[in-house]
Amino acid sequence: MDSWNQNSSDSVRAHTPDGVNRRIDAQVERCVRHMAEQTDRQVISQYLDHLERAWDLNRVVTVAASAVSLLGVALAPRSNNGWKVLGGVAAGLLLQQGLFGFGPLATIARAFGARTRREIDLEKFALKALRGDFERIPREGGPLARANAALVAAQCC
Incomplete structure (x- = not known):
């Protein structure tokens, strides 16, 4: 089949x-x-x-990227700018997923079976x-x- x-x-x-x-x-x-x-x-x-x-692929990607973005926002005031960058990258990848329906986060989630x-x-x-x-x-x-x-x-x- x-x-x-x-x-x-x-x-x-x-x-x-x-x-x-x-x-x-x-x-x-x-x-x-x-x-x-x-x-x-x-x-x-x-x-x-x-x-x-x-959970479908879009939900997995949305939750993962949002969690990383929030983590970056929460930890940025206490440390260097690396957390801000991480949060920004996660938000950008989430935007890419939303605009194109696919992106690097989806590739990772698919590899895990999403x-x-x-x-x-x-x-x-x-x-x-x-x-x-x-x-x-x-x-x-x-x-x-x-x-x-x-x-x-x-x-x-």
């Missing part, structure tokens, strides 16, 4: 190394395949609740399809076939 998560307009995926994208996609595929083997719909529902609370909201939503839709929320997923076939169908169905939503 090489192409279930392809979107040419996704600037984050376009600027992320292919290996990182593949690792994130593989994690989603493993999860969906595992959930396809579950017979209790409640297990899927609980994981969906977890995904509802998951996912975009779209990637999280794709997993949620696939799991909802497995749970039976959509009619497009075949009931027959093994877990792998059902997981593949769920990932393809999620792509359209």
Whole structure:
């Protein structure tokens, strides 16, 4: 399943190394395949609740850059100008993220596995399809076939 998560307009995926994208996609595929083997719909529902609370890439970057900026502002009066510079750099990187949708902080967060909201939503839709929320997923076939169908169905939503 090489192409279930392809979107040419996704600037984050376009600027992320292919290996990182593949690792994130593989994690989603493993999860969906595992959930396809579950017979209790409640297990899927609980994981969906977890995904509802998951932080996306923009939230991770915003919180990290804001925290560093605040740290720079708080420590600048007590020490040299290095803290002011650090706070300014963090604010600039946050501005870059906001303007272009991607930047160095996003690269670091992606390397640690941070996912975009779209990637999280794709997993949620696939799991909802497995749970039976959509009619497009075949009931027959093994877990792998059902997981593949769920990932393809999620792509359209």
